[in-house]
Amino acid sequence: MKKIVGAAVAVSLVVVIGMVAGVTAMFFQFTPGASSSAESSNPACTAGSAPALTVEADALPSIAGYTPEQLSAAAQIMKAGSELGLPERAQLIGLMTAMQESTLQNLSGGDRDSVGLFQQRPSQGWGTVEQLRDPSYAATAFFRGVDTSRSGHISGLVDIEGWESMSLTQAASAVQLPAEQYEGEYAKHESEARKLMSELAGVPVGQASGSLTDTNLGCSAPVNVAVGDLPTQEQLTQDSANVACPEGTTDLGAATGGYQGKRIPIRLCSITGTVCTGSDCRDGELGGIARGEVVVNSLVAPHLMKWLEAVRADGYNPQFSSSFRSWETQASFSGGNVARVGYSNHQMGAAIDISGLPGGYNRHNCAGFAADGSCKSNSLPWSSYHKHGVENGALFHDEEFWHLEWVITRAHERDVPFISAA
Structure with a gap:
């Protein structure tokens, strides 16, 4: 052919x-x-x-x-x-x-x-x-x-x-x-x-x-985001299943995200060349098609890729312990760091956990806070990750120095509209 x-x-x-x-x-x-x-x-x-x-x-x-x-x-x-x-x-x-x-x-x-x-x-x-x-x-x-x-x-x-x-x-x-x-x-x-x-x-x-998927995707309008533009916080929480994965990723298909307890249709992209070691990154997740790579939604993927390129140019090659989580995976977790089902930005495919940063991986274990409210880790890699995160529409969680997210925790309180690229 x-x-x-x-x-x-x-x-x-x-x-x-x-x-x-x-x-x-x-x-x-x-x-x-x-x-x-x-x-x-x-x-x-x-x-x-x-x-x-x-x-x-x-x-x-x-x-x-x-x-x-x-x-x-x-x-x-x-x-x-x-x-x-x-x-x-x-x-x-x-x-x-x-x-x-x-x-x-x-x-x-x-x-x-x-x-x-x-x-x-x-x-x-x-x-x-x-x-x-x-x-x-x-x-x-x-x-x-x-x-x-x-x-x-x-x-x-x-x-x-x-x-x-x-x-x-x-x-x-x-x-x-x-x-x-x-x-x-x-x-x-x-x-x-x-x-x-x-x-x-x-x-x-x-x-x-409307009926071209096995569930109900296609019944609501897709998010309209121009190539290269950062989506708004509102767009990041809407149906984005019709937004294509960018080159340099593997399209894993449509899935169900979660935001404020609601199920949101999203499209998942596996980021080529990344290493994600958590249970939600491996082949037990996503019906067996996860690849041990970072998986995020298609709205986030191009901006994460730009972030990754920038931090690698600074000499860092981060690995990850978690990315997208299904409802079942989120429900299976327990502990003080874990959000309840439907309320984790991991479920929107809009958050990644970075491994290898110094400090204890427990909430509120921050070495101070950045001006935008990001929970800090006192290390040069974290400074690079944070700087380039801001450039590409992401901040660290305000209670977790390892958790970089595009749907920002308490975005309105932190004054983060992300209407256009920085």
Whole structure:
């Protein structure tokens, strides 16, 4: 399969910079009771997987950023899914895949003998060149697979066991079998694919995407944060599951955060090259997919990465003892340092615990306080961590010198709006 990364930027396909979503979710076993939007009237927000959206391929609207060829291709992918009796989620996976493989262009060539919207290869038995240049055939082959006399059945989406509960990008990769470094590329098209689907079907975005996860994500509006900007404290406590993980991280999918006792949908990013040794960082957490790295939400990830780059430039390479915690993990902890369930910024994926600083790791064991109220440790590393934390939207807890957080404990009392980058 051809992987068009640079070309996808050249073609004006993704019009929402920085808001493309990542993988919507396996929705790990720790997500029961995820919040839904009380304001939403979309029945899909409380139902199971929604049926396919209907699109009139012969009467397509004009949509900014897309050529008529691209709109026709998208409509034919959606129509193929509908005609096969597949749900809306399958249509989304198909559209995301074609966005990545061909930028919704019916290409005459590609990597080796790849052709068409899905860059399927005649030599592997997907069909003839003529067939694969037919968008309807190509989409049907992607969904249903192809029977061949030479190599038997080539698996399509519906042949992949458990595709309905896989993350969107995992399901696409299971069909396309890309090189390992490209397996996560489909995720970046999710948000734009949702929007395109809704516009082609002529329904509100909420109705087009509300049921595309196993719980209720998608029923409330995503946080609108420009690339490079620090989110406000208010935004850090809102649904951010549709905010993509940045490059240099592994997208672990959507999860349930917790703030002020409420369940908040967030997206988790594992920060490549970090070492986190706590029980919540290892493979027992997140349904077994934690990597022993720092895991934070997608709003925080780019700012933590900038912080990490800065402190490393100062000569320090911190390790960590805790990052994101699920509700179950938070409930399993006990002791004087631990917040009650739903009230820890670790549960929002917005706090990290730094190991190796001098001093006893007990609350109120501060060596004084910074002007912003941060609990201090008397060490040069802490000074670097604090300085660059302030630059990148984070402060230390006011009772714990090791706990760096982006959703700031008592933010209003500490005068920390973080409306824009420092």
